[in-house]
Amino acid sequence: MDRHYKEAWEELTAKGAPFAWSETEIRNHKARVYDAAPANLVDIWKMSAAHAEKDYLIYGEERISYAEAHSKVDSFSSYLQDLGVKQGDRVAILMRNYPEWVLTYWAVASLGAVVVGMNAWWTGPEIEFAADDCDPKVIVCDQERLERLTPHLENLRSEGDIYIVAVRTEVDLPEDSVHWDDAVSVGEQLPNVSGVSIQPDDDVCVFYTSGTTGHPKGAVLTHRGAVSNLLNLAFWSTMSKLAERKAIEAGEPPTGSEKKLGNSDPGSVLAVPLFHVTGCNCCMHPVTAVGGKLILMHKWNPEEALEIIERERPTTFTGVPTMARELVNSPDFAKRDTSSLDSLGGGGAAVQPDLVHKIEERLEGRPSTGYGLTEVNGVITVNAAHFFLAKPESAGSPCPVMESRIVDEQGNDLPTGEKGELWVKGGNVFRGYLNRPEANKEVLTEGWFHTGDIAYFDDDGFLFLVDRAKDMVLRGGENVYSAEVEAAIYKHPSIAEAAVFAVPDERLGETVGVAIYLIPEQTCSAQELRDHLSSLIASFKVPEHIWFVDEALPRNANGKFLKRELQEKLIIT
Numbered sequence: 001m002d003r004h005y006k007e008a009w010e011e012l013t014a015k016g017a018p019f020a021w022s023e024t025e026i027r028n029h030k031a032r033v034y035d036a037a038p039a040n041l042v043d044i045w046k047m048s049a050a051h052a053e054k055d056y057l058i059y060g061e062e063r064i065s066y067a068e069a070h071s072k073v074d075s076f077s078s079y080l081q082d083l084g085v086k087q088g089d090r091v092a093i094l095m096r097n098y099p100e101w102v103l104t105y106w107a108v109a110s111l112g113a114v115v116v117g118m119n120a121w122w123t124g125p126e127i128e129f130a131a132d133d134c135d136p137k138v139i140v141c142d143q144e145r146l147e148r149l150t151p152h153l154e155n156l157r158s159e160g161d162i163y164i165v166a167v168r169t170e171v172d173l174p175e176d177s178v179h180w181d182d183a184v185s186v187g188e189q190l191p192n193v194s195g196v197s198i199q200p201d202d203d204v205c206v207f208y209t210s211g212t213t214g215h216p217k218g219a220v221l222t223h224r225g226a227v228s229n230l231l232n233l234a235f236w237s238t239m240s241k242l243a244e245r246k247a248i249e250a251g252e253p254p255t256g257s258e259k260k261l262g263n264s265d266p267g268s269v270l271a272v273p274l275f276h277v278t279g280c281n282c283c284m285h286p287v288t289a290v291g292g293k294l295i296l297m298h299k300w301n302p303e304e305a306l307e308i309i310e311r312e313r314p315t316t317f318t319g320v321p322t323m324a325r326e327l328v329n330s331p332d333f334a335k336r337d338t339s340s341l342d343s344l345g346g347g348g349a350a351v352q353p354d355l356v357h358k359i360e361e362r363l364e365g366r367p368s369t370g371y372g373l374t375e376v377n378g379v380i381t382v383n384a385a386h387f388f389l390a391k392p393e394s395a396g397s398p399c400p401v402m403e404s405r406i407v408d409e410q411g412n413d414l415p416t417g418e419k420g421e422l423w424v425k426g427g428n429v430f431r432g433y434l435n436r437p438e439a440n441k442e443v444l445t446e447g448w449f450h451t452g453d454i455a456y457f458d459d460d461g462f463l464f465l466v467d468r469a470k471d472m473v474l475r476g477g478e479n480v481y482s483a484e485v486e487a488a489i490y491k492h493p494s495i496a497e498a499a500v501f502a503v504p505d506e507r508l509g510e511t512v513g514v515a516i517y518l519i520p521e522q523t524c525s526a527q528e529l530r531d532h533l534s535s536l537i538a539s540f541k542v543p544e545h546i547w548f549v550d551e552a553l554p555r556n557a558n559g560k561f562l563k564r565e566l567q568e569k570l571i572i573t
Contacts, residue, residue, distance in 0.1 A: 004250065005387065008243035012235065013400050019235045021401050026201060026224070026427065029447030032401035033224065033427035034231045040198040040223035044230070044289050045073075045106050051291030054265075057099040058295045058312065064099055066291065069106075072184055077107040079187030083163055085137050087112030087196060090206065092131065093275065094118040094149065095142035097296040100167045100180055101274045102284060104140045112196040115205045116218070117275035120145060121557045126216075128152040133435060134206055134218055136162060140180070143169040150174055200224035206434055207277055207374050218434035219374045221281075228428035229277075229378035230285050232399035233370075236382035244385065254386035259364045262339035266292030267314035271300050271323050276558045278347045281378040282370060283318040302326040306336040313340035320559030321346035321355060321369075322497065328358050329496075329519070341365035343384060347372065350465060350483055352490045353392035360389055371395035371465065375449055377428040380404070381463050393487075394462040395455075402426040404463070406456055411445065414456075419466055422455045423448040454481065471563070473501070476508040480541050485512065488536040492529060494522035497553045499561040503545050503571055513545035515566045517553055524548075545570075 012019045020035045038044060048056075052067035064072075085091060091108045093101055093115060108115045116134045118127065127149050131139065139162060141149060146166055153174055156162055164177035173179070178186075204223045208216040247254050268287050272279045287294045295312050297305065300319075305327060309317065317324070324346050327333060344359050345351050345368040359367040368384035383396030398404045403425040406414045414420045425448045432440040443450045454466040467481035474480075482500035489498040496519045503513035518524060526546040533542045547570045554562040 002243075002247070002252075002254075004243045004246040004252070005239075007246055008239045009400075012239055012242065018238070019231065019400055024427075027431065027447070029425075031426050031429070031447055032403065034228065034401060037200075037224070037227050037231055037427075039200055040202070041204055041226045041285070042106075042109050042112075042196075042198055042223075044227070044285065045109065048288050048291055054291055055293045056288075057102055058293055059097075059099050059298070062099065069103060072103050073106045073110065074192050075184045075187035075190075076103060076180075077110045077187070077193045078190040079183045080107060080113070080138060081111060081193055082187070082190050083138065085111060085113050087198075088114065088203070090114045090116050090134050090136045092116040092118050092134065092136040092139045093141075094120065094127065094139055094145040095167055096120050096144075096298060097270060097274050097279070098142060098167060098298075099296065100140070100142075102294065104165075105274075105280070105284075109204055110193055110196070112198045112202065114203045117205060117207045117280065118145075119208060119216070119275055119557050120273060122148075124148040124152050128156060129215060130208060130218070131156050131162070132159065135160065138163045138165060140165040140167060142167045143171060146173075147171065198223060200227075201431075203431065205280070207275065207280075209374055217436055217439060220431040220434050221277075221374075221377050222431055225377040225428040225430060226281055226285065228401055228426065229281050229372075229376070230289060232379050232401065232428065233282065233286050233382070234289075235399060236384065236396075240385050240387065243387075255389055256360060256366055256386055259366070261342050261364050262313065262337070264313040264315050264340035266290045267295065267312065268292065268316040268318050269295045269297065269305060269308055269312070269314050271297045271305060271317070271319035272559055273557050277372070277374050277378045278318065278320075278558065282347060282372075283316075302330045303332045306330060306332050306338070309338050309341065310336045315340060315342050317341060317344055319346050321351045322555075322559060324351070324359065325355050325496075328355075328362050333362070339364050343368040345369045345384070345388075347379070350395070350487070351392075352487045354487075354490055356388055356392040367392075369395060371463065373451060375430045375443070375451075376402075376424060376426075377430065380422075380424055380451075383462070391458075391460075391462050393464060394458070395465050396463060397461050398424070398463065399426075401428065404457075405448070416457050416459060419454055419456045422451045422453045422463070424451060425449065471501075473510050473512050475505075475510055475512060475540055478540050480512055485514070485533075485537060485541050485543065488533055489514065489516070489529070491536065492524060492532045494518050494524040496520075496522075497561075499553050499563055499566055500543065501563040501567050503567075511545065512541060512543040513547070513567075513570070514543040515547045515549055515553055515570060517549050517551065 056066045057064040205221045206218040347370040351369040356367045366385040370379040372379035381396035405423045406420040485500045497517040502510040505511040
């Protein structure tokens with residue numbers, strides 16, 4: 001990696017610098033933390049009051065300023081306190097990306113209570129399972145989720161009282177329920193919450209893993225973890241700009257440094273759910289920290305997103321890579337002004353190399369990606385701008401407070417360049433899974449979190465993800481990593497979406513299968529695709545089974561393809 005990158009990194013992390021770090025004891029193990037980190041996430045929220053007159057939340061025609069948001073948060077937190085919610089209690093949020101999601105989050109956090117981000121796509125039984133698992137004192141939900149929840153309330157309430165706050169609801173409410181607006185009105189007349197002492201390692205949130213296999217597990221996140229992730233994001237943004245400035249001053253301007261962004265205040269279009277760390281920790285938190293505006297999308301539509309970008313002029317777009325691809329491939333893309341965007345890419349899945357270059361070619365903004373998991377509060381690595389162009393296959397380098405190792409199946413360290421499981425350690429690693437002591441033993445070793453991701457580091461310390469261990473196809477003794485195959489498939493110009501998975505085989509154990517959704521009005525045959533791949537990847541990696549489907553591939557709430565669902569549907573048929 002170039003010297004400007006190293007110089008900027010060292011300058012920002014030096015003793016006394018903004019991102020200096022040291023080690024402290026967390027849950028009986030030493031881990032890195034930022035020296036200048038605020039004590040808790042609520043301090044971030046309190047500081048945002050300085051942006052009183054600025055727009056904070058935008059949803060359709062609705063606009064809520066920071067002053068209005070703080071007033072509603074204060075009122076709702078007082079109401080919750082009057083209900084008996086106290087520090088350490090859990091309050092579940094079960095709704096789509098409405099403004100009330102954000103306001104509830106800050107109200108609960110301000111009490112020192114714990115937010116449970118429930119998946120809005122869950123069925124009634126799944127909601128019942130999670131509610132039984134996390135034992136919330138209150139569930140704040142919208143109408144559609146309330147209708148799913150209501151048949152299960154009797155069972156849930158047999159274990160203890162659960163109060164319901166209904167958001168944007170026109171149906172009759174069950175017993176012990178109240179409308180959001182009424183709760184806020186009552187809270188306005190109550191004393192404001194004050195004097196809550198929140199420690200760095202107190203819980204702030206529980207986010208459930210996607211649950212594509214078996215019951216989901218609730219990852220318990222702390223204030224320290226959330227703040228560490230926020231500073232990780234701030235570090236990478238600051239470092240990359242400083243490195244670019246150093247390069248320009250040295251007469252070595254990097255690729256893309258001549259680009260001119262349109263002037264705009266900080267803000268983001270949020271196209272992924274708030275009930276996952278990408279939406280909450282990697283978008284809502286940083287937007288709030290800088291006094292930016294958060295533009296909430298109810299449902300993903302690339303043309304609508306482009307219209308919003310042109311109208312609101314946000315600086316970022318937060319989505320998964322498939323959404324970024326749909327944006328730049330949209331027939332409306334050339335018609336809309338996207339000059340306010342300083343970055344585009346995604347999290348939650350790998351950004352394919354071809355997409356990195358498309359973003360660079362078509363936008364004034366720069367390509368970016370963040371790799372991480374729910375269990376680390378957000379990101380482990382970040383890659384962006386000319387660093388991403390130099391290494392488009394890489395997820396970037398670990399952030400300063402993230403220690404990392406590549407290990408074999410016995411937990412032994414592997415040398416640079418060798419593939420193994422990624423383990424990480426740092427202030428942003430989660431406390432563990434709620435009510436899952438055995439699962440915690442499996443994934444936590446002396447403070448090290450086992451990511452389950454197969455990866456390697458290059459000589460510059462940049463991480464290259466190979467695949468999820470469980471997503472690997474074991475074909476006749478050969479490991480086939482689906483991410484590698486998918487990246488090669490996406491180089492074909494007709495491919496809109498591709499999901500690679502294992503197909504049981506009597507002779508080989510498993511063979512490679514793929515579901516393909518073509519760009520509308522484009523064509524491609526199975527043989528054409530195999531011919532395309534034959535020059536890009538080894539023959540044993542080329543899919544034996546290819547299914548062309550007539551509609552977009554199914555995804556979970558986080559935007560990831562539901563490969564198990566595809567396997568069950570396509571292999572049977």
